[in-house]
Amino acid sequence: MSVIVKKIAQLMSSLIFVYGIYIITHGHLTPGGGFAGGALVAGAFILLILANGSEYVRLKRQEEGSSLIESIAVLSALVLATVGLAAGSLVFFNNWLPGGIPGQLISAGTIPLYNIFIGMEVAAALITIFLALVIYKEEISK
């Protein structure tokens, strides 16, 4: 791609990334949440890879990192759900953190934490799938 496309993609992808983070963290206040925000974050990275080509980023190491993040995110959501068993009335998925005032950013107990973890999970899974396809294309064209 030409220099103009690369530069615009760099500028745009940072904006899309910040918007995705906003959607994730405000998931319990406004429309959105972990699934939508995670897909947006993945879209920012996919835009960067598409514009800059495969030599810009070292794909193999990125793929390992993204699949590691994916596993960690699923595991922490599971741990957070299991802690509810210990820290409350023996209910899986118990909302054990204090609720706070509804409508503020830090409220709703564990729901924002779940949103953050599922956002990480979705973003990492989509990036992993895309990187796997790109690496496959590099390997067969070699």
Next chain:
Amino acid sequence: MTVFILCFALFLVGVHGVLTRRNLIKVVISLTIMEFSIFLMLALVGYVSMGEAPVLGSDLVVPQLVVDPLPQAMVLTAIVIALATNAMLLTIAVRLYKKYGTFDIRRINELKG
């Protein structure tokens, strides 16, 4: 009632594509269309006319008419899962193309090994 019938017609188009197409990519596209029609059906069933979106203000006042949040929560997860399964189907199609050099299901069936 027309919208339900049209939504079902969209599902039937997807079924027809899955059953009659020979190209693997076309089969994936038809499955995607079936998924879309199911999402649309659930969202249509949960709609309340003149209802508001299920997001309250910070004063926690529930409006008179609210759209049902339960089907929306189910569809929300289903959309992302549909993307992941689609990607997996596409990777299987890519590997089959690498091995047999064609997307034709019948040729793949005949060329064993």
Next chain:
Amino acid sequence: MEVMLSVIIGSMIVAAIAAIHARDLLSAIIAQGFVGYGLVICFVMLRAPDLAIVQIVVETITLVIMVAVVLDSSRKELETVIDRRQVATTGMSLLFLVLLLFFFNRAIGSLARFGDHTLRMSEAYVTGAAEQTGSINLVTGVLWDFRGYDTLGEATVLFTAAIGVLTIIRLAGKK
């Protein structure tokens, strides 16, 4: 409202038929994108902003992945030959369509009219969710509190799909 929705869904059906019968796989994918973005407009009209946000992003990523796959391999649609198997599959599809139509005809009688949905089951979700969970977005409250098991299952499916893609597409084993 219902008329507008009918027009949009009708154009989605036309685009779906075009996607299934296109001669070029790239135009088939673009027609499928039309169906997906039409779905976004339907979600916005049905007061489901969460779904609209997710669908518009997911549709874009799907299109990118599909175009990458098609451009890597072949984009020509196979020519249709009318032989015994083609006739058999078409007949089977027609039979299946008639069967589905029969059951749909029986089922649609028990559906409420469009827009007359009574919140029988989700009454508690609407009235009590905001106080109980503290989340004023009711969809998120349902997703992560009342139906947390479902969502955890879906996250597991997503994880499994990513692992499956990695397993299928590796050419050589990891050194």
